[in-house]
Amino acid sequence: MSLLQVENLEVFYGAIHALKGVSFNVEKGEVVSLIGANGAGKSTTLRALSGLVPCRGKISFRGNDLLIVPSYKRVTLGIAQSPEGRGVFPQMSVLENLEMGAYHRQDKAQIKDDLEMCFGLFPRLKERVWQMAGTLSGGEQQMLAISRALMSRPELLLLDEPSLGLAPLIVAQIFEIVKKLNQEGMTVLLVEQNARMALKISHRAYVLETGRVVMQDSAQNLLNNDEVRKSYLGI
Ligand code: ATP
DSSP: OOSEEEEEEEEEETTEEEEEEEEEEEOTTOEEEEEESTTSSHHHHHHHHHTSSOOEEEEEETTEEGGGSOHHHHHHHTEEEEOTTOOOOTTSBHHHHHHHHTTTOOOHHHHHHHHHHHHHHOHHHHHTTTSBGGGSOHHHHHHHHHHHHHTTOOSEEEEEOTTTTOOHHHHHHHHHHHHHHHHTTOEEEEEESOHHHHHHHOSEEEEEETTEEEEEEEHHHHHHOHHHHHHTSOO
16 A cells, blocks of 8 residues: 555646646655646645645545545644745744644654754754744745654655755755655655756656646656656756
8 A cells, every 4th residue: 555645636726727637656665756847736736635725536645535634634644744935934933833843742752852853954943943934044944844844743744845946055955854854764745846856866756747647757767768858857
């Protein structure tokens, strides 16, 4: 059984048919990427997984039918999203943002351990623990958004455009950390416009085009695929 199995996902925004039957799966321990041009439906797919947009089709997570689980409860099943645009709480401190990620948990000792784990991954956040999140740099906010998601101890981490608007050095650091998290056992579903970076740390990927999966393969094969190189890697 796959950790996540998505079948025939359809999403409408009013008259706009944003997802037209998207199917894919994620196995435990994998990094899987969804790549594609602007408007292909990548973020919409993640929003559907988190329950932020109504959808049709089937989503099964650890064998549970996700579509009957309200959005706020999906995190308790083990899904956490770091959203596009980061979505940190700007008027709250770094620490308070991190605590929000663990709001449904009672295990105080482990929460403390997880805080230390986040500070280990992103020492910058430890230095800025009392700073208002709204005053962090873009890269620091991205670190905070990922850490806030990690504070729920997810089994599946959904990352929406972690590279968006960040300087290349920070992007490289963030991807390195995603790779490390995966090596330590985290399963990751990554949405990225930076297809090259995404494919480099992924096991497999799906290419989306106007609401449909048009290609799926191992990341290595996609990196070598002429069509992908021309359309998404700028080669
Ligand atoms: P990007 O890389 O630019 O973020 P994406 O692949 O993540 O693109 P989505 O944001 O999922 O694409 O958008 C898919 C389609 O749905 C687009 O045509 C977009 O205009 C449309 N769409 C997204 N959100 C809404 C909304 N709230 N209302 C109406 N249409 C929307």
